[in-house]
Amino acid sequence: MKRALHGLLVLVSVTLGLVAWVAWLNVRAELPVDEVMPPTASAQLVAQGAYLAKAGNCMACHTVQGGPPYAGGRGIETPFGVVYSSNLTPDEATGLGLWSPSHFWRAMHHGRSRDGRLLYPAFPYTEYTRVSRADSDALYAYLRSLPPVAQPNRAHDLGWPYRSQAALAVWRALYFKPLDWEAQPAQSAAWNRGAYLVQGLGHCAACHTPRDALGGLDAARPLQGQMLPVQRWYAPSLTDPAEAGVMGWSAEEAVRLLRTGVNQHAVVTGPMAEVVFRSTQHLSDQDLSAMVAYLQALPVQPAEPVAALPSVPVQIKRGAQLYGQHCAACHGEQGEGVPGAYPALAGNRAVTMGQPANLIRMVLQGGYAPATEGNARPHGMPPFRHQLADDEVAAVVSYLRSAWGHQAGPVSTLDLVRDRGAESR
Numbered sequence: 001m002k003r004a005l006h007g008l009l010v011l012v013s014v015t016l017g018l019v020a021w022v023a024w025l026n027v028r029a030e031l032p033v034d035e036v037m038p039p040t041a042s043a044q045l046v047a048q049g050a051y052l053a054k055a056g057n058c059m060a061c062h063t064v065q066g067g068p069p070y071a072g073g074r075g076i077e078t079p080f081g082v083v084y085s086s087n088l089t090p091d092e093a094t095g096l097g098l099w100s101p102s103h104f105w106r107a108m109h110h111g112r113s114r115d116g117r118l119l120y121p122a123f124p125y126t127e128y129t130r131v132s133r134a135d136s137d138a139l140y141a142y143l144r145s146l147p148p149v150a151q152p153n154r155a156h157d158l159g160w161p162y163r164s165q166a167a168l169a170v171w172r173a174l175y176f177k178p179l180d181w182e183a184q185p186a187q188s189a190a191w192n193r194g195a196y197l198v199q200g201l202g203h204c205a206a207c208h209t210p211r212d213a214l215g216g217l218d219a220a221r222p223l224q225g226q227m228l229p230v231q232r233w234y235a236p237s238l239t240d241p242a243e244a245g246v247m248g249w250s251a252e253e254a255v256r257l258l259r260t261g262v263n264q265h266a267v268v269t270g271p272m273a274e275v276v277f278r279s280t281q282h283l284s285d286q287d288l289s290a291m292v293a294y295l296q297a298l299p300v301q302p303a304e305p306v307a308a309l310p311s312v313p314v315q316i317k318r319g320a321q322l323y324g325q326h327c328a329a330c331h332g333e334q335g336e337g338v339p340g341a342y343p344a345l346a347g348n349r350a351v352t353m354g355q356p357a358n359l360i361r362m363v364l365q366g367g368y369a370p371a372t373e374g375n376a377r378p379h380g381m382p383p384f385r386h387q388l389a390d391d392e393v394a395a396v397v398s399y400l401r402s403a404w405g406h407q408a409g410p411v412s413t414l415d416l417v418r419d420r421g422a423e424s425r
C-alpha cells in the first residue's frame with residue numbers, strides 16, 4: 001500500500017514537472033505585450049510592409065480564391081486536419097483591428113494570438129520567428145492600411161488530440177523555439193541578407209525541409225527535400241545539385257529562375273510555380289541575388305536515394321513509341337526541347353531525379369509555368385490523364401528516365417496509382 005502510494009506520488013510529481021516544463025518552454029523569452037498603438041504609419045513604412053508581405057507570401061494563405069485579400073478563411077490541409085487562416089485585415093471585430101504592434105510581433109515571433117491562444121504551425125511562424133521586430137512592424141503597418149473586411153475566422157477542423165491546446169503546447173516544446181536572427185560576421189552582407197530571407201520570410205524550409213511523423217521539421221537535414229504529405233508534390237533538395245540545388249548554375253541563371261520561373265536549365269511547376277508567381281518574382285534583384293548567394297553556399301549533401309525497381313525492357317520500348325506519338329512534337333525527338341517555349345527533357349533533372357512523383361504529376365495533369373514579367377505568356381503542357389492509361393504513363397516516364405544517357409530508375413504503375421489519387425489536389 002505504502003509502495004503504491006509512493007509510486008503514485010512519483011508519477012504525479014513527474015507529470016506535474018513535465019507539464020510545468022512544457023508550459024515554461026511555451027512562454028520562454030516572451031516579453032509582456034503592450035497595447036500601445038502606433039501613430040499613423042508613413043507611406044514609406046506601408047510600402048516596405050507591402051514588399052515584405054510578398055517576400056513572406058502572406059496573401060496566398062490568407063485569401064480564399066476569389067475572396068477579399070487577407071480576409072482569411074483558406075483551409076490549409078495538413079495530415080492532422082484542416083487549419084483555416086485568419087482574417088488579417090484591420091476589422092475590429094473579426095480581424096487585427098484591436099491588435100497592437102506588440103501583439104502582432106508576438107504572433108510572428110512566438111506563435112501566440114492576441115488572446116493568448118497558441119497558434120498552429122500551419123502558420124509558418126517556425127520560420128517567421130526569425131523576422132526582425134522592425135520588419136514585423138512594417139508588415140503590421142501594411143496590414144493596417146488594408147480596407148477592413150468583416151469576416152469571422154473559421155473554426156479549425158482537426159481531429160483529437162491535435163485540436164487541443166495541450167497537444168499543441170507539447171508539439172511546440174518539441175519543435176519550436178523563438179529565434180532572434182543573428183548575422184554571421186564571417187559571411188558576406190549578401191549571404192546574411194539571403195539567409196535572413198530564405199530562413200525567415202521566404203519560409204523555404206516549410207516545404208523543402210523533411211518533417212517527421214508529428215510534422216516537426218528535421219533540424220539535422222535542413223532544406224534536404226521532402227514529399228509534401230497532403231499535396232504529394234516532392235519539394236526537392238536545395239542542397240543537392242542533382243535535385244533543386246542551384247550551386248552548379250551561374251548566379252544570373254539562378255536569379256532568373258526565381259524572378260521569371262524559367263531559365264536555361266529548369267522551369268518551376270506546381271507549388272513552386274505559386275511561390276514564384278506570388279512571391280519571388282516581386283523581389284528586388286538585390287534580394288534575389290542575396291538569396292542565391294546563400295543557396296549557392298549551402299553545403300552540398302546528396303539526397304537520399306529512392307529504392308530502385310527492376311527494369312522492364314518491353315515497357316521502355318512501348319514508352320519510346322508513346323513519346324514519339326505524344327511528346328516529341330513539343331519536346332523534340334532527342335528531348336532537346338525548343339528554347340523559350342518547351343523545356344528540354346534530355347539532361348533535365350526534373351526527369352532524372354530519384355523521386356519520380358513530380359514527373360508523373362506533370363504527365364498526368366500537365367501544367368503551366370507561372371506568368372511573370374520575364375515570361376509573360378508561358379506555354380502550357382497538356383494533361384495526359386485521360387489519353388494515357390496507367391501502364392502507358394509508366395512506360396513513357398520510364399523511357400524518359402533511360403533515354404539520352406539518363407540512368408534514373410524506371411517507374412511502376414504502383415507509383416502512378418498513388419499519384420493519380422493525389423493529383424486532384
Ligand code: HEC
Nearest residue numbers: 056057058061076083084085086107113114119120122123
Ligand atoms: C502557409 C500558409 C500561411 C502563410 C504563408 C502565412 N500564414 Fe498567417 N496563418 C496561417 C494560418 C493557417 C493561421 C491560423 C493559425 C491558427 O489559428 O492557429 C495563420 C495565422 C496568422 C496570424 C494570427 C492571427 C490571429 O487571429 O491569431 C497572423 C498575425 C498571421 N497569420 C500573419 C501572417 C503574416 C504576416 C504572413 C506573411 C509574412 C503570414 N501570416 C503567412 C497560414 C499562413
Ligand code: HEC
Nearest residue numbers: 202203204207233234235236244266267268269271272275
Ligand atoms: C509550398 C511549398 C514550397 C515552398 C514554400 C518553396 N518551394 Fe521550392 N519547390 C517546391 C516544389 C514542390 C518544387 C518542385 C517543383 C519544381 O521543380 O518546380 C520546388 C522546386 C524548387 C527549386 C527547383 C526548381 C527547378 O525546377 O529546378 C528551387 C531552386 C526552389 N524550389 C527554391 C525555393 C526557394 C528558394 C524557396 C523559398 C523562397 C522555396 N523554394 C519555397 C515547393 C516549395
Ligand code: HEC
Nearest residue numbers: 266267268269326327330343350362367368369379380381
Ligand atoms: C503542347 C506541347 C507539349 C506536349 C505535347 C508535351 N509537353 Fe511536356 N511540357 C510542355 C511545356 C510548355 C512544359 C513546361 C510547363 C510547366 O513547367 O508547367 C512541359 C513540361 C514537361 C515536363 C517538366 C519539365 C521540367 O523541367 O519541369 C515534363 C517531364 C514533360 N513536360 C514531359 C512530357 C511528356 C512525357 C509528354 C508526352 C506524354 C509531354 N511532356 C508532352 C509542353 C508539352
